[in-house]
Structure formats: structure tokens, C-alpha cells
Amino acid sequence: MSRYDLIVAGAGIVGASCANEASIAGLRVAIVEPGPVGGGATACSMGHLVAMDDDPAELALARYSLRRWEAFAHLAEAEFSRCGTLWVARNDGEVAGIAARVARLNAAGGEAHAVDARTLYELEPALAAGLAGGMLVPAEAVVYPPRVAQHLVRCAQQRGARLHAGRSVRRLGRASVTLDDGSLLTGPVLLATGCALPRLLPQLPLRPRKGHLLITERYPGLLRHQVLELGYADSAHGDAASSVAFNVQPRPTGQLLVGSSREFDVEDPAVSPAMLQRMLRHAFRFMPALRQLQGLRAWTGLRPATPDGRPYLGAVPGHPDLWVAAGHEGLGVTTALGSARLLIDLLLGHAPAIDPAPYSPARVLA
Amino acid sequence: MTEHYDVLVVGAGPAGLAAAQAAASHGARVGLVDAQARQGGQVWRHDAVHGTPRAASRAINASVGTRVPVTWLARHQVIAAQSQRLCAETPLGAVELSFGRLVIATGARELLLPFPGWTLPGVTGAGGLQALAKQGWPVRGKRVVVAGSGPLLWAAAASLRRHGARVLGIHEQASAAAMRAFALQLWRWPGRVAQALQLRAALHDVAHHCGSFVRRADGDAAVTSVQVTSGGTSMRVDCDLLAVGHGLVPNVALAGMLGCAMDRDGAHPVVQVDELLRTSVANIHAAGESCGIAGLSAARIEGRIAGHMAAGATAAATSLLRQRRHARRFGELLERHFALDPRLYALAEHDTIICRCEDVTLGALDGYTDARTARLATRCGMGACQGRVCGTALAQMGRFPRSDCRLPIFPARLATLADRASPPLPSRDSGDNHP
Amino acid sequence: MNTVNLSINGHAVTVPATASVAAAIATTPAACFRRSVNGQPRAALCGMGVCFECRVRIDGNPHVRACMTPVGEGMQVHTDD
Structure with a gap:
């Protein structure tokens, strides 16, 4: 049995960003990814960093995230243009x-x-x-998302994060997950599995x-x-x-x-x-x-895609130690870095830089 | 515009020509498609100087003399396929072809393995330089080293000499013992013996080295010399051209796009067919090298079988099965005696380019164990050849298998992809007047 | 033998009508068909439309495979350098 401060399921751009933020905060992190890192929707995406203005909440998240992307403007892997x-x-x-x-x-x-x-x-x-x-x-700007995801996972690994490559989460437990090879990881769980979210958490529409x-x-x-x-x-x-x-x-x-x-x-x-x-x-x-x-x-x-177009970022009501960062539709690359920071702030009990309420999973469970 | 054919044959080489003729002999309306401007495929390629080989002319003319003449669709590059339809790009735009039965006769391409200097101008495939010479590429007086593996080296060398090249030597990687064993088995295929004797006569004064391979090519703007390894020794050979090919690999992209099951032949997929050349998909047949490398005779017989089957003439097809089995055995002989020396897989160095489209070096691929992850991280195989060269080489080298087939099958103009006929579309744009 | 006149990098070339553009280019001093993404010189490799190393600009259209293109009267061909 392996004990972690955070188990991140999914190493797309969102999961990779969350794992990176968590490792920066000093958490002991596990990453579970069945396929190539950044190989899902992240690899299929355009990689645009663009703010859409028609939803104030999404605009706030995008702008917050875009400022964080500036730190990657000179990173070769990002191919930032x-x-x-x-x-x-x-x-x-x-x-x-x-x-x-x-x-x-x-x-x-x-x-x-x-x-x-x-x-x-x-x-x-x-x-x-x-x-x-x-x-x-x-x-x-535009970036090349799969390589950014790979970079972020590498950064997290350099801070001690453990990548369970080729593994998927078979079952959620109470502050634990069972992987498809039967191994048990314990600790708070963050689902960043994109379109695969309903398999583990069908109550969140996606x-x-x-x-x-x-x-x-x-x-x-x-x-x-x-x-x-x-x-x-x-x-x-x-x-x-x-x-x-x-x-x-x-x-x-x-x-x-x-x-x-x-x-x-x-x-x-x-x-x-x-x-x-x-x-x-x-x-x-x-x-x-x-x-x-x-x-x-x-x-x-x-x-x-979520029903209101906003991602789910935050704790899952009724499930202690279960968190979600998924449902970014077509803006996952733009908003990944901001989403990750917001999520980890919530996890650590810090006040996020932007209002987290619009993204709370609770909004669809009411 | 959609054109319909009872039988559509893709590939106008020996297998495709035979298939078209056989199908048309039963009165089927047959379309014969090829990306090239002329019929003949690679082995029967028209020669700008010496014309079309006699056997090829006979095969090409035969299709005109069938009960319903075959419709020849030149310069049709098939770029997409969906159930009973193909989309082809032509110099005049997109054409959609629908079919009752399809015969896939897409042949093979050369296996090109990387080594230091293989990207220099003047380094070509062995069949590659032969094809270029037949297109009118000037080789007269040029010093050419022919290297790699397989009977194609002899055919290429003979062609090049006919065009006036000075062939400095043929370097076959297989051992002398393997070559002798191959020659001893050849009597079972009398046509092959005759051909071999002809080639031997044509090349009697060309040095033929066994167990010998080119380990690097050197030059600045173009190749000027190569390093050849033979036995334990290495030597430099000054040359103007290096023609190097390591055998053939089946072209299966179209079959793959249509969902046909594949078998494996070594590191490479081949189209899975039953004895009557039916693929796993109803109404789709495959013939010749796309089903595994076995040479000209097998391609011609299989083309006939597939053509008869596509026209519903099972009895005519069945009567050829014994001939087919015999011809196919030649492929097994080739595979056994021209097996590649694993040292060829280790020639590329850390900074040798593997993916020529995107300039990805071998070193950049360190640590990757599958084609897709490597592609996402390094761009290896993302270019115009769609991994046909680098992906095939990496599979042969045992690095990782090729990744899936992609759309379009070959790069195509966006207009072709947008203009291809298809059912009416629901349109949210109907009210727009702009732009 | 029928011939065709075309222009390669601005130079008039006369070749047999059955030649390919790749062959026509090879009759000129231009050794390089295209520059690779890192600027290396490249020329025809496979001769049969598979490798895309012989891509040139023909009548204004870039990225055309020279080995797959028959020569045409008055054709304007440009290689990279």
C-alpha cells in the first residue's frame, strides 16, 4: 500500500498541471495515467491560449490562467508562439x-x-x-499541449511525484483508489480524467x-x-x-x-x-x-463538455477527500494552469485568487 | 461527381492489370486506378528511353481487348475510403469512385533503412534509382554503387547499365552461402532461372559482393563516397550515386482504412486474405505484394484470381490455386535467404536523421517505446510521408511498430477533401451571405 | 523523340515528353530539390511517390512530388536553392 498526499488520476494538460502545482506545494503526489502523458484530448487539441468573453466566470478563469501561461513563454517544450x-x-x-x-x-x-x-x-x-x-x-498565443503536459509531469516527478504509467483507476475507495493491476493507493484523490469522468463519477453530468x-x-x-x-x-x-x-x-x-x-x-x-x-x-x-x-x-x-460549459473544479460533495478538475470542453489548454492553481488552493485551504463558486461541482448536484 | 464500377481495381501493376483483365473478361464494368500517369506499376514501369517491357505491353493491351474494355483512371491518387466508395485526387480535382467489388493491388514500396549520410542528395533507393532512371533521370557515365538486399539489386543494376551508368559494384548484405542456397532452389521456378541468367549475363563484368553493406555515405552537397563493409574489412568507394534498398514492404494503407484485417510478415502488416484472396471485409479482395512479398509471378496469378472472384467467377479463380501456391513459395524463399543482417539496424548513429520529413534524429527517440508517444514528443512520422519511410524503418529495426493508418491516405489538397461528393449535409450556414 | 520545354529555376530545359519533373530537374546543376526543416539539402529518394523528398514548386504550387509529375510544356518549376 502506498500513501500519498494527492493521487491525480489523468495526466492530460489539466491533470499534469494539477500534479505540478501540488508538487510545488510540497505534496507527495501520485499520477495515474493509462495512456501516453498528454495523449488524450490534450494531444488532439489546437493548443490555443485564448480568452472567450461571453461567460464572465470562464473569462475570469481564462485570464487568470493566461497570466500563468506567461511563465512558459520561453520554455522550448511549450513551442509558445x-x-x-x-x-x-x-x-x-x-x-x-x-x-x-x-x-x-x-x-x-x-x-x-x-x-x-x-x-x-x-x-x-x-x-x-x-x-x-x-x-x-x-x-x-498558441502552444503545443502534449509536450507541455509531459514537461509538467516531469517537473512533478523531479519533486518526487510518482507516475503510474499505463495504469488506470479501476475503483474509487474512501480516500483511496484501486488500480487496474490491483494495487491500492491511499490519500486524497483528484479526478482529472476528462471524458472518462462519468465512469468513476457518474453523478457529474459530462x-x-x-x-x-x-x-x-x-x-x-x-x-x-x-x-x-x-x-x-x-x-x-x-x-x-x-x-x-x-x-x-x-x-x-x-x-x-x-x-x-x-x-x-x-x-x-x-x-x-x-x-x-x-x-x-x-x-x-x-x-x-x-x-x-x-x-x-x-x-x-x-x-x-459540462451542461453549462464551465469545468468542475473543487471538492465533490458527499465524498470526503474526493476532488475533481474536469469538463473544460474546448478551453482545457487555456485554463489548465489557472484551474490547477485554483484547485490546489482549495485543497490546501487557501483562498483562491478568483472566485471558485462558479466551477464548484456542487452546482449540478443541488 | 461519383463514378460507379462493378469492379474497381486499385493499382495498375502486374496484379492490378491481371485483375482488371480477368474481371472484365466476364463482362464486368471495371475501373483501373493508379496514382501514376502510366500503367505497369513499379516492376513494369514505362521507360522514357526504352519504352514499356514486352510483358507489360501485352498485359496492358489485354485489358483493352476484354468484353467490356477496362476504364483506365490515370493519376488518381486514392486518399480516402469509406465502405463502398473511394475518394481520389486527380490533377483536375476530386473524384469519387463507388464500387460493387474492390481489388486492392497496391503493391509494395522499398524498405529504406537509415545510416549516416542517407539523407544526402544522390542517395536513393535501389528500385528508387531504377524508377528515376526510367523517368529520364540522367545516369549516363555516373559511378553508381548498388547495395542492400534482394533480387531487385540485380534488376536495378541491369537497368542502370542500360541507361549508361557505371555500376561500380553490387553489395548484397546476405552471405555468399545464403545466395548459393537461394540459387540452388531456383530451378523450381524456370522463369526465374531464365531471368537470373539474363541478369547475370548483363552484369557479368560487375563486381558482386555478398555479405557486404554500405555503412555510411559522405559528401557535402551530395554523396561523393561511401564506406562499404565486407567481411571484417571496410573500404571507401568514390561514387556519384548510391542506390540502396533492403527489400520490399507491402502497401496496406488503403486496406487498413477500409478495415481489412492484417497478418504480420516480420515487422510489417500484410493484408489478410483467404486462398481466394478475399479480405476480412465483404466485397474487398487483395492481390499481389500487398498480401506479402512474393514477386511478379505471384502478383500476376493473384491478380487473375482476385479479378475472377470480383466478377463472381469462382470456378475460374479456383482453377488457378495450384499455380498460386507455387508462386507464393518463391516469397518464402526470398524471405529465408535474404533475411536482413541485424548489423544493418545499428548503422544509424545518435545524430543520424530517422524522420526525414521532420528531421528527427535517432537520439531524439531515446526512451520512447511506442510510435504515438514518440510522434507527440518529437514529431517523428508527422510529416508528408506519414511515417511510410521512418515508421517502416523503425519497425524493421525493432524499435516500435508503425502506428495506425491516417486520413488522408496521402497528403491531399484541402479542396479535394472538401469537394468530394457525399450526401447532402445539414447546414447551419444556409442563411449566410458572407463571405 | 517528342520533347517538352520547361523552366527550372528560371533556366530553360528541354527533355523527352515522357520524362518526369524529377528527371528534368536532375538534368540541371541543381542537386537539391528541397531544404529539409533544418535546412539540409534533399533530393529524390524513392522515385515512386512514397517518400516526399522530391517536393518542389510547380506552376506556383508548393509541395508537389516531382517524381509523380510528368513534364508539361511551359511548366515553371522551382526547387529550394
Whole structure:
């Protein structure tokens, strides 16, 4: 039997961040991960560091987390690229909404500003003609999440954390877990298992939300900013059974990462040619030059989606010594570092830097 | 646009040509697809100088003379597959092909193993340089070292000489004893004996070294010399080109995407088929090298069997089974006598590039035990060849098996992936007027 | 023999009509087809469309496999250096 101060189940970007924070706080940490570190939704993700402004709680968490990401700006493993985020408006209606969004982001410390159509094309000449304007958030960035997760786990290991690689949690006990090889670990448990959360904790509603991505060959200079349509939030936070939104990102390699799609209740992880087609056709309307690019690989991932779009961060009511950090949907990379710090503050009885109430698992158990 | 064929054959090499002809002989509407501009595959590749080999011309012409002529679909690179449909990229855009029965005759590629200097211009595959010479690549007067393993080395050397190359030597890694044992078994395949004698005559003045391999290539902008190890000794050979290949590996990506079960042949997957060349998926057959390396004769017979089966002519297919078994045994002979020397797997050094697309060195892969984890951390296999070169080499070297097949099967224009015909889509975009 | 005229890195080249772009490039002094991600020179390797080492820019389209492309009259081909 092995005794720990915290057993972290799941070594995606969220679990890895939590394990790292816990080890910094001096806790004796175990990490249980059945697959490669950062190999789940973390590896499938775009790796954008972007604040969405339509939910104040999520904005607060994102901004808090983005400040913590600055510490990784020079870490080679992070492949941190400060490309900025350029939100594009298709019509005057979307332009009209920009001022309020700029105000909300700036109030949260986001340094956003509106750009007119002329400036939009100076920033990104490859965008389709006829766009009405946009909003630029210059300080936002992209990272390479699986390597960050691996780095964070290594950091935790250097502080004594024990990685149980290739193992999964078979059963939760009272302040203990039984692994699939029968071994018993005791101590407070933190579930950071993303989409696998319902297997151990079915009382917290969580649905997988499938997404498609495609990466191209290298076309350095074709695109400089991560570009999203202002209607992205309609897709991200809407509850349509399926939707697509324009989101293209320049990787430091010169490759373009093209998204995005969202589908509820699709179990099959295979790339759906029809959904890929729909996603690409939508993207071409914003950036026709994409048509001629060579696509190297398309893949899918499952976002862990909660009913209100906010993650579960905190103690699980009715289960002593059971904690959860899961359900980050499409913002797990952006919010991982802030989520981890908030969670470990709660665990240690410290006052978190931001209000934890909106993320409390208790909200869905009432 | 979707085109429908009763029988669709992917790959226009010996197996695919035979399959197309056999299926069409029963009146089936047959489509023959290949990424190349011409029929013949690799072994029967059209030669820009010397034309098409006679056997190939006969096989190509035969498909025109069938009851319903075969539709030839050149420069169709199959990039996606889904149940009864394939998507191909052509110079004119995306084409969707639907089929009643499919024959997978995707052949093989060369096994290319890493060694110091293998990324230098002028270092090619053995079959690779042969293919390039047939495309018109100038080799006249060039000093060429041919190395690696298998009968392909002889065929490549003979081709290169026909194009005017100075072949400095053929370095076969198999031992002289293994080569003698191979030669002693060859009488069972009289066609092979004739071919071997022809090659021997054509190469009578070329030095042939057994138990010999290239351990490194040197040069600045291009290869200028190689280090050859033979027995216990090593020597430098100055050259303009190094053609080095270590045998063949089946192309199974399309079959994998269609969900066909695989068998293993050494480190590499081969399409699992029954005696009548049915794969594990209904209505899909496979023939030739994609089912395991056995050479030209087996490919031709298997193509016929698969073509007959795809047209529903089981009796015609069954009548060829004895021939098939005999031809397949040649593959076993190859495998036995050209088994690779494990020293070849240790040539790459810490700073030798393994993944040529992403410049990942062997040293960067230290500590990784599976392809996916290594890929996520190092980018190994993330590039345009999709791991076809590095993943195959690492599997052969015993590092880790190749990871799963991916979509698209080959890199494709985004327009191709977006334009391919498919059922009408639910659209949330219908009301948009922008952009 | 039918021939085709094309331009490789701005130089006029005449090759047999049945040649590939890879072969046409090899008739010029350009030893390098592309630069690898770390800047190393690379040229055709497999000759059969598998390895992607012979990628060049043809008529403005980058990343085209030269060994898979038949030459065409007036084609504009650019290699990396």
C-alpha cells in the first residue's frame, strides 16, 4: 500500500498541471495515467491560449490562467508562439458587437482592440474579401499541449511525484483508489480524467463533444495570427447537435491547423468525411487560399463538455477527500494552469485568487 | 461527381492489370486506378528511353481487348475510403469512385533503412534509382554503387547499365552461402532461372559482393563516397550515386482504412486474405505484394484470381490455386535467404536523421517505446510521408511498430477533401451571405 | 523523340515528353530539390511517390512530388536553392 498526499488520476494538460502545482506545494503526489502523458484530448487539441468573453466566470478563469501561461513563454517544450488572436466579423451586425466584447476583455485585462476592414486585410491578406472588420487580441498565443503536459509531469516527478504509467483507476475507495493491476493507493484523490469522468463519477453530468482538426503542410507567412470568426462562440457555447466554426491557426512550423467542428453524442472516433467536408467548406469562405493547401492529416478528439460549459473544479460533495478538475470542453489548454492553481488552493485551504463558486461541482448536484 | 464500377481495381501493376483483365473478361464494368500517369506499376514501369517491357505491353493491351474494355483512371491518387466508395485526387480535382467489388493491388514500396549520410542528395533507393532512371533521370557515365538486399539489386543494376551508368559494384548484405542456397532452389521456378541468367549475363563484368553493406555515405552537397563493409574489412568507394534498398514492404494503407484485417510478415502488416484472396471485409479482395512479398509471378496469378472472384467467377479463380501456391513459395524463399543482417539496424548513429520529413534524429527517440508517444514528443512520422519511410524503418529495426493508418491516405489538397461528393449535409450556414 | 520545354529555376530545359519533373530537374546543376526543416539539402529518394523528398514548386504550387509529375510544356518549376 502506498500513501500519498494527492493521487491525480489523468495526466492530460489539466491533470499534469494539477500534479505540478501540488508538487510545488510540497505534496507527495501520485499520477495515474493509462495512456501516453498528454495523449488524450490534450494531444488532439489546437493548443490555443485564448480568452472567450461571453461567460464572465470562464473569462475570469481564462485570464487568470493566461497570466500563468506567461511563465512558459520561453520554455522550448511549450513551442509558445505569440501570434495573437484575430476575430473576424462577417457583417455589420458582428462588427456592432465588437465594442462590448473589447470592453469585457479589457476589463479582464485582455488588451483587445477593434480593427476596421482595411486593417484586417493588412494583418491577414489571405482572408476572403468582403469581411467587415474584427477584433485583435495581440498577446494571446498558441502552444503545443502534449509536450507541455509531459514537461509538467516531469517537473512533478523531479519533486518526487510518482507516475503510474499505463495504469488506470479501476475503483474509487474512501480516500483511496484501486488500480487496474490491483494495487491500492491511499490519500486524497483528484479526478482529472476528462471524458472518462462519468465512469468513476457518474453523478457529474459530462458529455463528449467530438471535434475535427486538420493540419497542412508548411506555408510560412501565409497566416500570422490565429484567426477565428466572431460567431465561434455560437458554435462553442451553443448546444446544437453539430456545428462548425472557422478557426485557423499558424503553427511555429509554418503549418496551418484548421478547425473546428462540434458534435454531441458521436461515439465513433473516426474522422467523418462529411463533417470534415463541412468544416473545410466553412473555412474556405473565410480563407479561400486554404483550398490549394496540402492537408497532411485529419483527426478527431473528444472535448469533455459540462451542461453549462464551465469545468468542475473543487471538492465533490458527499465524498470526503474526493476532488475533481474536469469538463473544460474546448478551453482545457487555456485554463489548465489557472484551474490547477485554483484547485490546489482549495485543497490546501487557501483562498483562491478568483472566485471558485462558479466551477464548484456542487452546482449540478443541488 | 461519383463514378460507379462493378469492379474497381486499385493499382495498375502486374496484379492490378491481371485483375482488371480477368474481371472484365466476364463482362464486368471495371475501373483501373493508379496514382501514376502510366500503367505497369513499379516492376513494369514505362521507360522514357526504352519504352514499356514486352510483358507489360501485352498485359496492358489485354485489358483493352476484354468484353467490356477496362476504364483506365490515370493519376488518381486514392486518399480516402469509406465502405463502398473511394475518394481520389486527380490533377483536375476530386473524384469519387463507388464500387460493387474492390481489388486492392497496391503493391509494395522499398524498405529504406537509415545510416549516416542517407539523407544526402544522390542517395536513393535501389528500385528508387531504377524508377528515376526510367523517368529520364540522367545516369549516363555516373559511378553508381548498388547495395542492400534482394533480387531487385540485380534488376536495378541491369537497368542502370542500360541507361549508361557505371555500376561500380553490387553489395548484397546476405552471405555468399545464403545466395548459393537461394540459387540452388531456383530451378523450381524456370522463369526465374531464365531471368537470373539474363541478369547475370548483363552484369557479368560487375563486381558482386555478398555479405557486404554500405555503412555510411559522405559528401557535402551530395554523396561523393561511401564506406562499404565486407567481411571484417571496410573500404571507401568514390561514387556519384548510391542506390540502396533492403527489400520490399507491402502497401496496406488503403486496406487498413477500409478495415481489412492484417497478418504480420516480420515487422510489417500484410493484408489478410483467404486462398481466394478475399479480405476480412465483404466485397474487398487483395492481390499481389500487398498480401506479402512474393514477386511478379505471384502478383500476376493473384491478380487473375482476385479479378475472377470480383466478377463472381469462382470456378475460374479456383482453377488457378495450384499455380498460386507455387508462386507464393518463391516469397518464402526470398524471405529465408535474404533475411536482413541485424548489423544493418545499428548503422544509424545518435545524430543520424530517422524522420526525414521532420528531421528527427535517432537520439531524439531515446526512451520512447511506442510510435504515438514518440510522434507527440518529437514529431517523428508527422510529416508528408506519414511515417511510410521512418515508421517502416523503425519497425524493421525493432524499435516500435508503425502506428495506425491516417486520413488522408496521402497528403491531399484541402479542396479535394472538401469537394468530394457525399450526401447532402445539414447546414447551419444556409442563411449566410458572407463571405 | 517528342520533347517538352520547361523552366527550372528560371533556366530553360528541354527533355523527352515522357520524362518526369524529377528527371528534368536532375538534368540541371541543381542537386537539391528541397531544404529539409533544418535546412539540409534533399533530393529524390524513392522515385515512386512514397517518400516526399522530391517536393518542389510547380506552376506556383508548393509541395508537389516531382517524381509523380510528368513534364508539361511551359511548366515553371522551382526547387529550394
